[in-house]
Amino acid sequence: MKTMAFNEALREGLHEEMARDDSIFVIGEDVITHGGPYKVTEGVAERFPGRIFETPIAEAGIVGVGVGAALAGMRPVVELMYLDFVTCAMDEVVNQAAKMRYMSGGQGSVPMVIRLPCGVGRLLAAQHSQIMESWFMHVPGLQVVVPSTPADAKGLFKSAIRSPDPVMFFEYKRIYTSKGEVPDGEHLVPIGLADIKREGEDATIIAVGPMVEKSLEAAITLEDDGYDVEVVDPRSLSPLDTDTICSSVRKTGRAIVCGEDSAFAGAVSEIAAMIGENCFHDLKAPVARVGSPHVPMPFSAELVKHVVPSSESVVSAVQAVMN
Amino acid sequence: MDLSAEVCLKIYTDMWRIRLFEEEADRQTNLGNVVGTLHMYCGEEAVATGVCANLRDDDYVLGTHRSHGHCLAKGAKSDRMMAELWGKATGTCKGKGGSMHVADFSLNMLGANGIVGAGIGPTTGTALASKLRGTDQVSVCFFGDGAAARGTFHEAIAMGSLWTLPVVYVCENNGYQQWVPRENVAVVDSVADMAASYSIPGVSVDGQDVVEVYEAAGEAVKRAREGGGPTLLEARTYRFYGHSLGDEQQYRSSEEVDEWKENRDPIKLLAQFMRDRDWLSEKQDQTIQAEANAEINAATRFAEESPWPSADEVATDVVAPIQEVA
Ligand SMILES: Cc1ncc(C[n+]2csc(CCOP(=O)(O)OP(=O)(O)O)c2C)c(N)n1
Ligand SMILES: [Mg+2]
Numbered sequence: 001m002k003t004m005a006f007n008e009a010l011r012e013g014l015h016e017e018m019a020r021d022d023s024i025f026v027i028g029e030d031v032i033t034h035g036g037p038y039k040v041t042e043g044v045a046e047r048f049p050g051r052i053f054e055t056p057i058a059e060a061g062i063v064g065v066g067v068g069a070a071l072a073g074m075r076p077v078v079e080l081m082y083l084d085f086v087t088c089a090m091d092e093v094v095n096q097a098a099k100m101r102y103m104s105g106g107q108g109s110v111p112m113v114i115r116l117p118c119g120v121g122r123l124l125a126a127q128h129s130q131i132m133e134s135w136f137m138h139v140p141g142l143q144v145v146v147p148s149t150p151a152d153a154k155g156l157f158k159s160a161i162r163s164p165d166p167v168m169f170f171e172y173k174r175i176y177t178s179k180g181e182v183p184d185g186e187h188l189v190p191i192g193l194a195d196i197k198r199e200g201e202d203a204t205i206i207a208v209g210p211m212v213e214k215s216l217e218a219a220i221t222l223e224d225d226g227y228d229v230e231v232v233d234p235r236s237l238s239p240l241d242t243d244t245i246c247s248s249v250r251k252t253g254r255a256i257v258c259g260e261d262s263a264f265a266g267a268v269s270e271i272a273a274m275i276g277e278n279c280f281h282d283l284k285a286p287v288a289r290v291g292s293p294h295v296p297m298p299f300s301a302e303l304v305k306h307v308v309p310s311s312e313s314v315v316s317a318v319q320a321v322m323n
Numbered sequence: 324m325d326l327s328a329e330v331c332l333k334i335y336t337d338m339w340r341i342r343l344f345e346e347e348a349d350r351q352t353n354l355g356n357v358v359g360t361l362h363m364y365c366g367e368e369a370v371a372t373g374v375c376a377n378l379r380d381d382d383y384v385l386g387t388h389r390s391h392g393h394c395l396a397k398g399a400k401s402d403r404m405m406a407e408l409w410g411k412a413t414g415t416c417k418g419k420g421g422s423m424h425v426a427d428f429s430l431n432m433l434g435a436n437g438i439v440g441a442g443i444g445p446t447t448g449t450a451l452a453s454k455l456r457g458t459d460q461v462s463v464c465f466f467g468d469g470a471a472a473r474g475t476f477h478e479a480i481a482m483g484s485l486w487t488l489p490v491v492y493v494c495e496n497n498g499y500q501q502w503v504p505r506e507n508v509a510v511v512d513s514v515a516d517m518a519a520s521y522s523i524p525g526v527s528v529d530g531q532d533v534v535e536v537y538e539a540a541g542e543a544v545k546r547a548r549e550g551g552g553p554t555l556l557e558a559r560t561y562r563f564y565g566h567s568l569g570d571e572q573q574y575r576s577s578e579e580v581d582e583w584k585e586n587r588d589p590i591k592l593l594a595q596f597m598r599d600r601d602w603l604s605e606k607q608d609q610t611i612q613a614e615a616n617a618e619i620n621a622a623t624r625f626a627e628e629s630p631w632p633s634a635d636e637v638a639t640d641v642v643a644p645i646q647e648v649a
Contacts, residue, residue, distance in 0.1 A: 025455060050455070055482060056478070056481055056482065058477075058479075058481065058482065059478075060478050061444050061475065061479045061482055062478075063444070064441070064444015064445050064447065064448065064475060065444050065445070065447050065482060066448060067444065067448055068385070068433075068444065068445030068446055068447060068451070068452070068462075069448035069452040069455075070448070071433050071445060071449060072383065072449040073452060074451075074452045091438055092444060095437070095438050095441065096441055096445060101641065102419055103424040103426075103434070104416050104420060104424070104426045104428065104434060104640075105414070105415065105416035105417030105418070105419045106417070107415075107416065107427075107429075108426065108433060109643065140641050141641055141642060143642070163643075164642075164643040165642040165643055
């Protein structure tokens with residue numbers, strides 16, 4: 001085990017995969033000169049010359065080029081500077097990448113990873129802080145992956161690069177520098193497999209992205225109330241590991257679904273509905289959701305703290321469900 | 324890039340295959356067998372055939388909503404295409420694509436596209452893939468004059484030029500964008516003029532004259548294959564039918580359409596060119612048309628006799644069946 005930051009884990013995964021497979025290349029804005037805004041592509045140009053393309057500011061072009069290269073058998077790793085800019089390339093993601101396999105009757109596929117730095121990092125307000133996981137969960141043909149720890153980041157990123165289909169890879173900006181242990185050697189985490197981050201008997205917290213860390217903190221606080229909670233990290237939102245989530249909820253009888261994105265029509269809502277549908281008879285209380293209110297991300301730190309859910313909000317939600 | 328008698332005959336045959344395929348598809352629509360809509364390519368056959376006659380099987384082609392001609396010219400089988408238009412299981416895309424998504428990946432024809440201007444980026448991507456692999460494959464993107472207004476045109480061609488990619492951007496300027504004459508909505512008359520913004524050659528040809536198309540495309544393909552980078556090739560052309568089926572065409576006069584059909588039909592023009600050189604006898608001409616006709620009739624029979632897709636096909640080809648980590 002080595003301790004490293006989330007962005008270092010991604011970088012290590014990228015280097016390992018590029019060394020393994022020549023068809024992988026990187027494309028995005030500022031990826032050479034600056035190593036990308038979060039330094040994930042640092043060192044790639046030196047170690048893999050000719051396999052990294054620094055582009056003009058042209059998101060539709062970047063993703064479009066990725067689609068074509070992938071159709072022609074390459075494995076592009078596309079970096080968007082901020083998730084928010086994916087709206088400039090929605091056709092390429094939704095109408096091209098996602099549907100190619102289906103529309104061609106299985107003749108073609110788009111093995112491409114789109115890296116999406118998302119959520120609140122520095123305070124950059126509404127156009128640089130979105131999350132939007134559910135937008136892409138809604139599109140058949142896309143996989144939506146959300147790692148919460150450096151180990152998962154590396155393992156899922158490597159699997160995403162090897163996936164035969166497009167992956168929307170969510171990287172929460174706030175956890176790029178958070179550190180964790182990463183297994184040595186070849187470390188792969190399969191897409192579509194949830195992880196039980198903490199075992200417990202009284203309630204199941206299903207936590208997405210940075211809410212995992214906050215839920216683990218909340219779990220410690222809740223011990224004082226005598227509650228023993230389980231924390232499940234779906235790790236991929238599409239495909240969703242409904243088996244792991246449901247068996248945990250059946251065991252505890254209570255579910256609190258937590259994400260940083262707007263709860264309204266968000267990822268947590270789909271998970272909550274799925275639990276309601278499958279575990280109704282095992283539930284001792286209604287399923288609860290924790291997410292942000294349905295507002296654009298404000299700028300002021302004073303306002304942001306009312307938007308992004310904290311570990312305290314998880315604690316209160318669990319307490320409400322327990323009572 | 325002189326056009327030989329042999330290449331001429333092949334192009335002439337393909338033009339007839341495209342013309343008859345579409346007329347048959349139109350007939351099958353009226354019979355209720357082909358459903359959805361069709362964007363007819365009739366009148367523009369010289370562009371697809373003139374360009375594709377310069378391509379190898381392994382070169383990439385991406386198309387538009389109006390791509391029956393691009394597919395056939397790249398070598399796609401008319402029977403499987405017709406079956407696709409019917410929505411049959413034997414279609415090129417198992418009936419999941421239809422007219423706007425016909426594709427034959429075995430020929431590197433990576434598909435028609437229902438989104439205007441959406442193929443320009445991906446074609447730049449296939450060209451990037453060829454460059455990365457060190458092959459000498461060329462990528463060709465067909466798109467309409469309307470597509471040249473989209474941001475994708477600008478974004479993708481800028482990258483194609485920046486990285487000197489082996490790609491030919493072929494604009495089929497038919498003077499209309501759905502129901503709107505180009506001059507009502509575009510400030511630049513010739514799309515080829517826009518090439519200057521990307522420091523690549525822009526060439527404009529008469530798209531009804533397959534000899535001109537063939538020669539200009541030949542230059543552009545050669546340039547791309549030899550590492551010289553992209554060309555923007557504009558073919559001035561005309562569609563004989565409306566934008567799609569059921570178009571009442573109030574935006575243009577029937578005299579205008581008749582004039583083009585009468586005097587600017589690319590098939591007639593090529594026939595004349597060949598006859599002038601004794602490359603096409605009356606008898607040969609009849610044989611070519613009869614054979615094309617037989618092929619298309621067989622295509623319809625194939626479509627008719629083919630099975631419908633089974634219900635379980637609904638949920639296949641969404642993502643790869645086994646999400647294995649290699
Ligand atoms: C992005 C997008 N906008 C609008 C349409 C609807 N539409 C389909 S074809 C077309 C006209 C395209 O004109 P042009 O590119 O010149 O091609 P042509 O039909 O003349 O071959 C329009 C507006 C679309 N399919 N995609
Ligand atoms: Mg047009």
